[in-house]
Amino acid sequence: MTDPAPSRAEIVVDLAAIRHNVRILRDLVQVDDPVQLMVVVKADGYGHGMVEVADAARDAGADWLGVATIDEALALRAAGDRGPLLCWLSAPGDDFSGAVAAGVEVTAYTLEELDEIAAVGGSAHVQIKVDTGLSRGGAPRAEWVSLFAAAAAHEAAGRVRVTGIWSHFVASDEPSHPMNHTQEAAFRDALALAAEAGLDPDVTHLANSAAAILRPSSHFDLVRCGIAAYGLDPAPGETPRLGLRPAMTARARLVTSKPIEAGDGVSYGHTWTAHEDTTVGLVPTGYGDGVPRAAGNTASVWVEDSLRPIRGRVCMDQVVVDLHGELPPPGTEVVLFGPGDLGEPTAQDWAEAVGTISYEIVTRIGGRFVRRFVDREEGTP
Template sequence: MERVEALVDVAAIGANVRTLRGRLAPGAAFAGVVKADGYGHGALTAARAAQAAGADWLAVVSAREARTLRDAGIAGPLLVMGALTPDELDLALGAAADVVAWTPEFLEAAARPRPDAPPARVHVKLDTGMGRLGTRDPDLATALVRRAVADDRVHAVGLMTHFATADEEGDRFMDEQLARYRAWAEPLKAVHPGLVRHVANSAATLRDPATHLDLVRCGIAIYGMDPANRDPERHGLVPALALRSVVAAVKPCARGESAGYGRRFVAERDTVLATVPIGYGDGWRRGLTNQAEVLIGGRRFAQVGTVSMDNVTVDLGPDGGGVTVGDPVTLLGADGGERILAETVAAALGTINYEVTCGLLPRATRRTVGAAT
């Protein structure tokens, strides 16, 4: 193995897609969200696994993400959900991707004829409470839909919004957003039944079938992580990424001796330390200083001392735990009967599981295991 490997289980992604699709309300299609390099898992790996498991659509945020998928031979409906500059709009449409509009100016730019490109496929976005992209004005959103329907230079495809609190269980703001969305979208759907209504992210998909409508957009859950940052097992989801390194050195550390920058660890007893060659240069955050555990040989050991760019240290205890140079080290994933979840690491960092896997850097080599099914 290499010094740091992120092992991506293709079969797990497929299993998660099938689990989520099995929960959909009748008639709802499924979009696998593979933005941010597939949430750190590899966009192409995730896209192929999701499609093999029955994903009807794929979704990304940037035009370049869409172009990368197309250049790799990924076909099928593809939605670019993010804001686009004029050059990025050309790139997205050149990749035969759908785009999202919420201003007359953007819609007009999308309608501009482009050589060798079909009419732009547009989804209009109403901001029902997220407060970021989209228009808060339902009348303007309606006017944009009607204009797109009437303009043969564009093709009106979808009506969308984005929930702000779907992952906060017990919160009712999602219901308010859904009501605002329905008040806007249902009259348009009645007149134009071909329009695709979509509002649900992973959290909403798992939380309430009323949000499924015509299409759901699932991201974090297809990678086997819990949108509410609890245990993915409760939803039948299987984590798809394991982060592993290797023991590079084992040495005694006497009481009073230290390890790492700033002497953030000073031994309170004679012990043995292992050095593991992973650090924030690989995306293992410095905030995990004295805050994480690793698995070696199916046993838990505390990570101690400052996380540096290239190394961390692990306290093996006075007897050394039977650990030797070359032993595999699991920082995320399972080893024996033990496991470390992205949700656990996120809690130690005071963040969310999304950031744990998205934050893994290119120096952590991605390697696929399993097979798409």
């Protein structure tokens, strides 16, 4: 790592990596047909910084941006984004008027939501989400006909414009899972019923990152790429090598290092005891900053060109790492995870160590970390 050391702990986001990944994904889905690409920037850009990631994604050719909430969508508009933008998660009492006025495309799961959106006026652009098997958000099959009929009536009256119909996969990261075929067939049924009702949406979409890469038959008019745009593998063990580059590095500075003797326990509860004389170092970040508590005795960090295992429990503000007899000075860089170029752990390594997915690792890290943006293409330090 060649960057200057952070003051305590920081998240470094390489915007050039975001652009690189978006270009790869855009080219991948446009090999045979002109499929549009949505980059999903919800949850503060999966922890990478929503506004900055959105700008980089647009620069690299993203046709659409996707967010979960109206607040996220309006924050992007306030930051200057004017391109196609979809949000899809509302709660009872949410006000759709700001989103409609800002040209944000909103999503209806139910007849009640559709009526609320139509009541705003101004010919809201609405997309309809259908549940094809995830049993989460979206209209169940029994309600498709009535929902499509109501949408067509609102459209005929000039209250809404139905611009999209979409759904979401259950297990696209498992290419052989039978639900992939079942859901794709169900989605095609939904589109046929929508057409019978007189709807002619601009875009239909089903594929997320894994399906965009692994299931071309599900591309339809648009694919929604989230985790892959950040350079992380949406289907570990299944995804071909595409050259995606992780954009996030989480790093800190060593506070202190000291020797301990064989038999000494480390951190709360002494869940780890030294089997021999060694040295340990204190890293000033913990579960209060999104470092998984489960990383104790399972994950490793990178210090002075070597993997150093976390010893004992992760605390709220700090972790202890085994320095294997060395005593690096205070201020020495500690990389929790990064692209893996130099051998440092990746977010995927951490995910496997704590029994989760890389999505959770990058979205939960934060707290007192300071986020900093670099652009390797332009040589920004």
